[in-house]
Amino acid sequence: MKTNIYVIYGGKSVEHDVSLSSAFSVINSLDKNKYNIYLVYITKSGVWCDLGRLKTNLKDIEQLQSSSSATVTSSLGDFLSKNFKKNEKSIVFPVLHGTYGEDGTIQGLFEMLNIPYVGNGVLSSAAGIDKVVMKDIFSLGNIPQAKYTSTKLHSWKTDEEQVYKQVEDLIGYPCFVKPAKLGSSVGINRCGNRDQLKEAIKEAFLYDSKIIIEEELIGREMQIAVIGNDCPKASVVGEYIQERQFMDYAAKYVDGKLVPIIPARLSTEISEVMRETAIQAFKLINCCGLVRVDYFVTDENKFYVNEVNTLPGFTAYSMFPALWEKTDGTTYAELIEILIKLGFCMHKQKNSILSMRWEK
Known part of the structure; x- marks a missing residue:
């Protein structure tokens, strides 16, 4: 009997379109002779659409x-x-980026229903998507990372001046402002002064009620892919040649101009330490299945973990599958x-x- 694969994608997230691109590649890679592949589209308003079984690419x-x-509720119930x-072997493959897909919420649903699923569980998903929680945990493990601070919407509305002063005292300029729980570079801005900081904070609060502000690190952006459960393995290090100051949404998913270099231009010694650190990060937030660890590497060969992605992109431009092939x-x-x-x-x-x- 064939195994049923339910590929769930779309979702109530600003990364909805990225999810479609990832799902397209995942679905077409699945062996139609080995699996019964079912398409499950979640609309931008959260409605579940069962598109049935797919027999061809x-x-x-x-x-x-x-x-x-x-x-x-009715669509999910249906x-x-x-x-x-009961008598069928089934597993869910959630190809959902961002909120309500990568944050532990849908994983909690599968856990309650005792349905097998691909990827990270509730805890690792929730910790991984919240950049503040993630960095706090990494601090306990002495993972090298940029200086950071955070604030919530209520604090900013109550005393804007105090928030700006906190950023200037702890981080300074230039800095980056990000929503705490989004990926794909959505809502991220670089700030060189207070006026830019104000506007960046306003934009970031459109996407989340908690934001993180980080110091700017000058270096190359690199990535490592990790797969496994109890015995995770790390890929070689990869990097992108980039024309922009940082890789925003358009650079990652629209322009298609990013050029990957795998393996990255690093010494063997630095690469190995980065791979060990990626596995440490994987274990610290209790990951399983997969994670992508993103780094900054300076000209002095100092590396800093920027963030992890517990459900990294699987689009035609994505680094995760390319890393493992290399x-x-x-x-x-x-x-x-x-x-x-x-x-x-x-x-x-x-x-x-x-x-x-x-009972004994």
Whole structure:
């Protein structure tokens, strides 16, 4: 009997369109002879659209989308009532970036329903998407990172001047302002003075009620891909040649002009320490399945962890699959297979744990 793969994508997130691009590549890489592949599109308003089983490869991204007049609760109820039959082997592949997909919320739903799924669990997803929580945890493990501070919307509305002074005293200019819980460079701005800081904070609060402000680090942006559960492995280091001051949303997903260099232009010694640090970061926030660790590396060969992505992009331009192909020859399709197996293994491990008190 074939295994059912439910690919869930879209979502109520500003990274909705990135999710579609990732899902397109994931779906077309899956072996249609080995799996029953079901498409599940979540609209920008959160409605679940069950598009049914796919038997051939997709020709364009538009095939991934649909519309519905149903409510979120009724659409989710309909989807669950029709799928995950008792005698079938099924797993969910969530290709959801950002809020309600990469933040532990949908993972919590799968946990409650005891449904196997690919990727990180509730804790690691929630910690990984919140840059403040992530950096606080990394501080405990002495992971090298930029100086940072954070503030919440209420604090800023109550006393703007104090927030600006806090940034200037602790971080200074130039600095970067970011929403705490978004990826794909959405809502991020570089600030060289207080006027720019004010505008950047206003924009960042459009996307989150908590923001982070970091010092600017001058260096090359590099990435390492990590896969595994209990025994994670780190890829070689990769970097992008970039024309812009930082890789914003357009640079990553629209222009298509980023040129990856794999392996990165680094000494073997620095590369190995960075790979060890990536695995340490993976373990610190209790990851499973996969994570991408992003770095800044200065001209003096000092490296700093910028952030982690617990559900990194799988688009045609994404670094994660490219890193593994250059590391050990793992193809895109083989990487997807590995992640599915890791998902089933983690589900089996969780189900081996008692949920009731053991009676002697």
